[in-house]
Every structure is written in structure tokens, then in C-alpha cells.
Amino acid sequence: MDTVLAPFLDTYHRNIQNSYQQLTGKILRRIKDEINAAVQKKQQIYTELTQLADELKVPGMCDEERRASRTLANRHVAAIYACTEDARASIAKMGKYAEEMIGITRNYMQATLMEATKSFEVSGGGNRDVAAAKRSSSVPKSDVSSCLEELSKAAVVLGYELDLSLTNARRHNEQSCERLTSCTSKARKHTEEAVTMLKDQIYQCVYA
Numbered sequence: 001m002d003t004v005l006a007p008f009l010d011t012y013h014r015n016i017q018n019s020y021q022q023l024t025g026k027i028l029r030r031i032k033d034e035i036n037a038a039v040q041k042k043q044q045i046y047t048e049l050t051q052l053a054d055e056l057k058v059p060g061m062c063d064e065e066r067r068a069s070r071t072l073a074n075r076h077v078a079a080i081y082a083c084t085e086d087a088r089a090s091i092a093k094m095g096k097y098a099e100e101m102i103g104i105t106r107n108y109m110q111a112t113l114m115e116a117t118k119s120f121e122v123s124g125g126g127n128r129d130v131a132a133a134k135r136s137s138s139v140p141k142s143d144v145s146s147c148l149e150e151l152s153k154a155a156v157v158l159g160y161e162l163d164l165s166l167t168n169a170r171r172h173n174e175q176s177c178e179r180l181t182s183c184t185s186k187a188r189k190h191t192e193e194a195v196t197m198l199k200d201q202i203y204q205c206v207y208a
Contacts, residue, residue, distance in 0.1 A: 012162055016162070037080075046073040076191040
């Protein structure tokens with residue numbers, strides 16, 4: 001059984017694993033890029049607001065606004081990190097999905113092989129060597145051809161299902177990336193609005 005199934009299963013399992021690695025790699029790169037950009041933005045926000053406060057010679061009574069600069073910068077990183085949580089969860093889901101697909105392919109093809117070779121089973125009175133000898137001498141070529149044909153049909157059907165599954169996995173990956181993009185865009189917009197509001201508060205505190 002292993003001799004018959006191994007080449008087929010190895011090929012499909014490699015395809016599943018390679019696709020999983022490619023899809024997760026794409027998300028991980030996006031997560032890394034977003035986190036790095038958030039850290040840079042954090043420094044930019046803090047530097048920009050601190051320089052503004054220094055230029056305006058913000059008095060001691062406005063220390064709360066100064067402290068708010070650091071808080072706002074840290075909140076931006078936290079918001080972006082929260083956006084990546086859904087993407088991280090999708091990686092775990094795809095890993096479990098890949099394992100399930102590998103198990104399904106093996107079980108399906110083994111069941112198909114057992115069904116296709118039922119006609120080959122010949123009793124040998126408990127002696128495996130005798131049974132094997134009887135099988136080798138009694139199995140018509142037409143039965144072997146029929147068995148191989150059934151296995152080929154099963155492989156084609158399973159191949160189609162696997163291709164469909166990989167397509168669904170890629171779609172899931174794309175949707176995860178889209179959600180990440182949408183979430184980080186909203187977070188950046190919210191941060192920009194908060195920065196503008198804090199600048200206004202600093203000006204009001206100085207010139208009030």
C-alpha cells in the first residue's frame with residue numbers, strides 16, 4: 001500500500017506544506033512591516049510633539065500635555081499590534097488546516113486502495129506466503145488495470161478537491177491581509193487625529 005500511495009501522497013503533501021509556508025510567510029512579513037512602521041511612527045510622534053512643546057516653551061502648568069505625547073505614541077504601537085492579532089490567529093488556523101488536509105489525503109487514498117483491491121484478497125489458510133502466492137498467480141491483468149483505473153480516478157477527484165482547498169486557503173490569507181490593512185489604516189488615521197487634537201491642546205495651554 002505504501003509503495004502505491006507514497007509518490008502520490010508525497011507530492012500533494014509537499015504542495016500543501018509549500019503553500020502553507022508561502023501563505024504564512026506573506027502574513028508574517030506584513031505583520032513585521034506593520035510593527036516596524038508603528039515603532040518608527042511612535043518615535044516620530046513623540047519627537048514632533050516634544051519639539052513643538054520646546055519651541056513654544058510650554059510652561060509647567062502644561063506638563064500633562066507633555067506626558068500625553070508619550071502616552072499617545074505608545075498607544076499607537078499598541079493599536080497596530082492589536083491589529084496583527086487577527087492575522088496571527090489566521091496563521092494558526094492555516095497550520096491546523098494543513099495538518100487536516102494531509103490526514104484527509106492519506107485516509108482517502110488508503111480507503112480507495114482497500115476498496116479497489118478487495119477482489120485481490122484470497123484466503124491462504126492463515127499462511128501469508130501462501131496467500132501472497134495465490135494472489136500473484138490468480139489476479140488477472142484486467143483486475144489490476146481496473147484497480148489502477150479506480151485509483152487514478154480517485155487521485156484526480158482528490159487533486160481537484162485539494163486545489164479547491166488551496167484556493168480557499170489563499171482566499172482566507174488574502175482576506176486576513178485585507179483586514180490587517182483596514183485595521184492598521186484606521187489605527188493610523190485615529191492616531192493622526194489624536195496628534196492634531198493634542199497639538200491644539202498644547203497651543204491652547206500656552207496661549208490661554
